[in-house]
Structure formats: structure tokens, C-alpha cells
Amino acid sequence: MKPPTACPRLRFRSLSHPFPRKLSVNSIMKNHFVPRLRIAALSAAAAIAPLHAQTPVPAGTESAHFKAAAQHLEIGGGFFGYMDIDGDFAGIAPIADRLLALARQQPGGENIPEGIKTGKLLEASGLGSLKALGFSSRTLGKNLFHNRAILLTPGGPQGIFRLFGKAPAPLEVAAFAPKDSDVAYQGDFTLSALRGIIESALTAAGDENMLAQFRGLLDFPIPPLNMTAGEVLDSLNLRVMTAAKLDGDRKLTIPGSPSEIPAFNAMVSIDGLDFIMDSLLVFARETDAVTVEKGDGFNIVKPANPLPAGLDYFSPALYHDVKSKKIIFTTHVDYARAALAGTERLRDSADFQKATAGLPAEANGMTYASERFLKSMTALSKQIMEDAPKVEGAPASQLAEELSRLASELTVVPDQGIAGTYSLIPEGMLFLSNTSENHKHTIAQTAAVPLALIAGIAGAQANIGQAMERARGGQPEMEEEEIPSDDPATPQKTVRSNLQQIAFAAQTWFIDNPDAKEVTYEELVSAELLFDISPANGESYKGLTLQRAGGRLSVSLKDGDSVGYSYPAVTD
Numbered sequence: 001m002k003p004p005t006a007c008p009r010l011r012f013r014s015l016s017h018p019f020p021r022k023l024s025v026n027s028i029m030k031n032h033f034v035p036r037l038r039i040a041a042l043s044a045a046a047a048i049a050p051l052h053a054q055t056p057v058p059a060g061t062e063s064a065h066f067k068a069a070a071q072h073l074e075i076g077g078g079f080f081g082y083m084d085i086d087g088d089f090a091g092i093a094p095i096a097d098r099l100l101a102l103a104r105q106q107p108g109g110e111n112i113p114e115g116i117k118t119g120k121l122l123e124a125s126g127l128g129s130l131k132a133l134g135f136s137s138r139t140l141g142k143n144l145f146h147n148r149a150i151l152l153t154p155g156g157p158q159g160i161f162r163l164f165g166k167a168p169a170p171l172e173v174a175a176f177a178p179k180d181s182d183v184a185y186q187g188d189f190t191l192s193a194l195r196g197i198i199e200s201a202l203t204a205a206g207d208e209n210m211l212a213q214f215r216g217l218l219d220f221p222i223p224p225l226n227m228t229a230g231e232v233l234d235s236l237n238l239r240v241m242t243a244a245k246l247d248g249d250r251k252l253t254i255p256g257s258p259s260e261i262p263a264f265n266a267m268v269s270i271d272g273l274d275f276i277m278d279s280l281l282v283f284a285r286e287t288d289a290v291t292v293e294k295g296d297g298f299n300i301v302k303p304a305n306p307l308p309a310g311l312d313y314f315s316p317a318l319y320h321d322v323k324s325k326k327i328i329f330t331t332h333v334d335y336a337r338a339a340l341a342g343t344e345r346l347r348d349s350a351d352f353q354k355a356t357a358g359l360p361a362e363a364n365g366m367t368y369a370s371e372r373f374l375k376s377m378t379a380l381s382k383q384i385m386e387d388a389p390k391v392e393g394a395p396a397s398q399l400a401e402e403l404s405r406l407a408s409e410l411t412v413v414p415d416q417g418i419a420g421t422y423s424l425i426p427e428g429m430l431f432l433s434n435t436s437e438n439h440k441h442t443i444a445q446t447a448a449v450p451l452a453l454i455a456g457i458a459g460a461q462a463n464i465g466q467a468m469e470r471a472r473g474g475q476p477e478m479e480e481e482e483i484p485s486d487d488p489a490t491p492q493k494t495v496r497s498n499l500q501q502i503a504f505a506a507q508t509w510f511i512d513n514p515d516a517k518e519v520t521y522e523e524l525v526s527a528e529l530l531f532d533i534s535p536a537n538g539e540s541y542k543g544l545t546l547q548r549a550g551g552r553l554s555v556s557l558k559d560g561d562s563v564g565y566s567y568p569a570v571t572d
């Protein structure tokens with residue numbers, strides 16, 4: 001199904017949560033997104049015509065950074081957006097400094113150094129160097145888009161941006177992961193840049209003592225490595241690569257859940273950490289928890305005992321390849337060996353080649369997911385939603401189900417894999433991707449999809465205690481009195497729901513207090529397991545006592561009727 005260009009208006013009824021009765025993407029963005037984003041302007045930019053057809057802005061009002069950003073973007077596709085944020089952080093700094101001044105006047109605020117200036121901290125972090133943001137999208141085919149984004153930092157990445165690598169290099173993961181991998185990831189992390197970032201931040205704070213303490217910490221020796229903390233930090237220039245493949249149609253059971261997940265082989269390879277291996281092997285040989293196998297050009301560290309039932313599909317290990325100096329954490333040793341010794345690589349996969357068409361071969365990082373993986377995860381997400389515990393007629397469950405359907409409709413799967421890269425370039429950080437979403441869809445779904453997740457959590461929690469007992473198979477369902485269902489907001493239903501909350505809170509109390517035989521309503525409120533509940537129809541919950549062995553709660557309404565709720569025993 002073709003993805004919608006805007007999220008439809010949602011209507012919710014009879015909610016027990018303080019959600020508004022009518023939500024729309026526009027209202028959410030207006031109230032919760034930074035006004036500087038100017039969504040209306042971006043929406044207009046989505047239909048922009050070629051640059052030469054536009055009326056130029058008056059002389060002297062043009063953005064000084066537009067051309068630098070636009071040279072990395074594509075103009076004339078389905079979406080184009082640009083924001084000049086030069087000076088925005090500097091404008092925030094005085095406000096933040098005033099808040100700091102107020103904080104210093106509060107109890108304990110005297111510990112905030114007087115020399116801290118927000119503007120200096122922003123410059124030290126590199127955020128002050130961020131001058132503009134640019135985005136573009138164009139259609140590649142059915143449910144597939146080529147997207148670009150630029151974080152413009154003239155003069156090159158500064159501060160925290162330097163943590164994500166140095167100059168772009170050939171993407172090694174394409175020549176490392178086996179051909180049949182369904183997921184691949186590579187990321188360069190120049191953690192050695194942390195020294196300069198932290199020192200700049202402490203210098204900006206104006207506290208010479210803190211700066212001296214940090215430098216003293218870096219001189220602290222780490223005996224097992226025969227290095228100082230500073231030497232370790234300076235050595236942390238890492239390349240992390242991940243690969244995984246689905247294991248046919250085999251399924252694994254999730255403990256405590258009716259859902260199953262696809263079986264998989266996976267590994268995480270780290271380059272640049274080889275200097276810890278000698279000390280790690282010495283430690284491993286001195287413990288009974290693991291075994292060490294030393295072979296020709298490799299070392300393997302494995303758990304001494306097999307994993308418990310349900311997880312015994314995996315045989316986790318740390319595989320150290322001496323020649324390449326790679327440290328590989330893997331679910332199966334054979335999968336790591338296939339990556340090191342195999343001849344068929346991910347770059348030879350037809351799906352990978354289609355997914356990465358038009359993306360750079362040299363970058364600082366890359367993410368890839370195969371068509372098979374995308375379809376499998378979509379099916380799994382749908383299955384989990386179907387298997388989730390539901391309370392018949394409960395507003396939270398209805399909301400979760402409704403928004404889950406919406407999230408499913410907004411999720412599209414292309415007929416091929418998807419991929420994306422990021423690169424550090426002289427103008428900043430450049431992101432390119434071929435995915436099933438374009439930037440226009442992302443703006444709409446940024447608001448809509450989290451609502452589905454929140455509602456799903458709320459729906460599950462509404463009956464989690466009861467569902468967990470049934471899943472364990474050891475407890476009967478809680479009895480519920482018949483209440484007319486034509487009016488979901490009757491006082492009787494509210495009271496019964498309140499009694500259910502009290503019973504669930506008591507379950508938590510008994511688990512936390514294994515020697516306790518009973519607990520009162522007042523004790524649950526005092527322990528902050530429950531808010532003091534306001535009467536819905538003249539009833540009172542004070543004096544209610546719940547038993548570990550189970551029982552029944554009952555309260556009287558102002559008209560003389562009573563509402564009861566039966567709850568089971570707590571055995572663990």
C-alpha cells in the first residue's frame with residue numbers, strides 16, 4: 001500500500017487517560033516541536049519546483065549557508081527542506097546562563113562553578129559550529145526513496161561530531177559480512193577525541209581544579225594493561241561491525257511470552273581493541289566461569305556451562321583473530337569463522353547491491369537490512385500485537401489496538417533491502433540512504449508512531465498482572481461481576497477498575513515482601529504503590545485488607561449497591 005502523505009486525524013473515545021479527544025499531526029507538532037523548525041515552511045518546501053524557477057529572496061536577506069548545504073542535496077524531488085540555524089544556539093545561551101544563575105541561588109547551587117558559560121560549552125561541544133540543516137528526498141520506485149541530509153559545520157566536524165570517525169574510507173563491512181547476511185552495520189568511533197572535548201568543556205567552565213583532576217585521572221595507571229587511563233583513551237579508535245542472518249524458518253520462544261522470534265546467527269566485530277586481549281585471556285584462565293581454547297591464529301573464550309533451556313540454540317563465544325586483530329562476539333563460532341575465511345561476501349549479494357545503489361563506497365558508517373529481514377520483522381511486530389494481552393472493552397486495549405493498526409498502515413516494506421551511510425566531509429556530516437520512507441513521511445510519523453507505542457504499553461500494563469499469572473498457567477483468572485456494557489463510563493465499572501488496581505498493587509507488595517501475609521489499602525498508598533483513589537460514587541477504600549492467599553474485595557456505593565472483585569493468591 002502506498003504510504004500516506006499525511007497522518008489521518010485520529011479520534012479516541014472514552015479514554016481513562018488525559019489524552020485530548022482529537023489529535024492530529026499538526027496539533028502535536030505545534031505544541032511539542034521546537035517552533036524554530038517551522039513545519040509550515042517545510043511542508044511548503046515539499047512541493048518546491050526546480051531552483052531556477054524560484055523567485056530569489058531580496059539581496060542581503062539570503063542565507064549565507066544555503067549554497068554550501070544545497071550542493072550536497074537534490075532539488076526538485078518529492079521533498080526539499082533547509083533551515084539556517086546560524087546563531088540560534090548563541091541566542092539560547094543567555095537564557096541558559098540566567099537559569100544557571102537562578103540555580104546557584106537554590107540549596108546546593110553553590111556547587112555550580114561560577115565560570116560556566118553556556119556559550120563556551122556549546123562551542124566546546126561542537127554544537128555552536130552547526131550552521132544549517134538540509135534535507136532532500138526523491139522517488140526511486142514503489143515504496144522506495146533516496147534521501148539526503150546534511151548537518152552543515154563549515155570548517156569540518158567539531159566537538160562531538162569528531163567522535164564518529166575521521167576521513168571516509170572503503171566500507172569494510174561489505175567485504176566482511178557473509179553474503180547471506182540479513183543485517184549489516186559499520187560505525188567508526190574516534191573515542192580518542194573525548195580527551196580534547198572534555199578538556200575544552202572544563203576549560204570553558206572556568207574551573208581549573210576540575211581540569212586538573214581530569215588530567216590527573218588520565219595519568220592513573222591500569223596495571224593489567226600496563227597503560228595509563230589516558231593511553232587507553234587515546235587508543236580507543238574503534239571500528240564496530242555487526243552482521244546477522246535469519247536461520248531459515250526456525251523459531252525461538254520468548255521466555256514468558258506466547259510470541260516466537262526468528263532464530264538467527266549474529267556477531268559484533270570490534271577493531272582497535274586488540275590491546276586488551278592478553279590481559280583478558282589471563283583473567284579468563286583464572287576463572288571457572290569460562291573456558292579458553294587457543295589455536296593456530298585464534299583464541300576462543302566460551303561459557304563453561306551450556307545455556308539454560310530455551311536459549312540453548314545459541315553457543316556464544318568471544319573469538320579473537322590474531323592476524324586481523326579483530327575481537328568478535330558471536331552467537332555461533334562457525335558464523336564468525338565464515339566471515340573470516342569465507343569467499344562469498346555481502347558485497348556479492350544482489351539484494352545488497354540494489355539496496356546500496358547510488359550510495360558511496362567510502363563512508364564512516366553504514367546500515368543495511370535485507371528484504372527478508374524487513375518482511376520478517378513486520379510479521380513479527382504484527383504477531384506480537386495480536387498476542388498481546390487484551391481486556392475486553394477496556395479503553396486502553398482499544399486504543400492500543402487502534403493505534404497499532406495505524407502504525408501497521410504507515411509501515412511499508414519495499415521489494416528489496418534498504419541501506420544508508422554517513423560520512424564526515426569538510427562541510428560537516430552527510431547522510432545518504434535508500435529506504436522505504438522519505439523525509440516527508442518521517443515528519444508525519446514522528447508524531448504518530450510514538451503514540452502507538454505509548455498506547456501499546458498502556459494497554460499491556462492495564463492487565464499485565466492478570467496476564468502474567470495466566471501465562472504461568474498457575475493461577476485462575478480473576479472473577480469479575482457482570483456490569484452493563486452499554487455505558488463504558490458507569491460508576492460501577494470505575495469502582496471495579498479501582499479495585500483491580502488495588503489488587504495489582506497488592507501483588508507487587510507481596511512479591512517485594514515475601515514474609516507478609518496481608519496488606520492494607522493504606523499501606524499500599526504509603527509505599528507509593530498506589531495513589532490515594534478518589535471515590536467514584538460514594539464508596540470508600542479505606543480499611544480494605546488484602547490477603548496473600550487471595551480473596552475478594554467489596555465496597556458499597558452511595559445507593560447501597562456493592563461492587564466486588566476477586567483476586568487470586570500470590571505464590572512467587
